[in-house]
Amino acid sequence: MKHYYIYTPTVFLSFLLSCSKEPQVKPMKKATAAIDVTHIKVVNEEDPVCHMKTAEYLKDTAVYKGQVYGFCSSHCKDEFKKQPENYLK
Numbered sequence: 001m002k003h004y005y006i007y008t009p010t011v012f013l014s015f016l017l018s019c020s021k022e023p024q025v026k027p028m029k030k031a032t033a034a035i036d037v038t039h040i041k042v043v044n045e046e047d048p049v050c051h052m053k054t055a056e057y058l059k060d061t062a063v064y065k066g067q068v069y070g071f072c073s074s075h076c077k078d079e080f081k082k083q084p085e086n087y088l089k
């Protein structure tokens with residue numbers, strides 16, 4: 001029982017330290033990648049925003065005028081949704 005009282009604060013402290021060292025960017029990327037959209041057929045071969053191949057990097061989709069467009073990330077999708085006409089020219 002004595003061991004618990006000695007080790008618990010140490011483990012907790014190292015957890016806090018390792019946590020503060022890690023930049024808080026990766027978890028958001030993982031959340032997006034968790035949605036499997038690779039089986040969805042999209043009309044565009046390239047991400048209209050960043051021009052990455054949708055066949056390889058498809059992570060998100062948006063429906064515009066009845067067509068399904070694919071994007072490498074939700075960020076690109078948001079950019080596209082702001083001004084879809086600009087990206088489809």
Ligand SMILES: [Zn+2]
Pocket residue numbers: 047049050051052071072073076
């Ligand atoms: Zn993109």
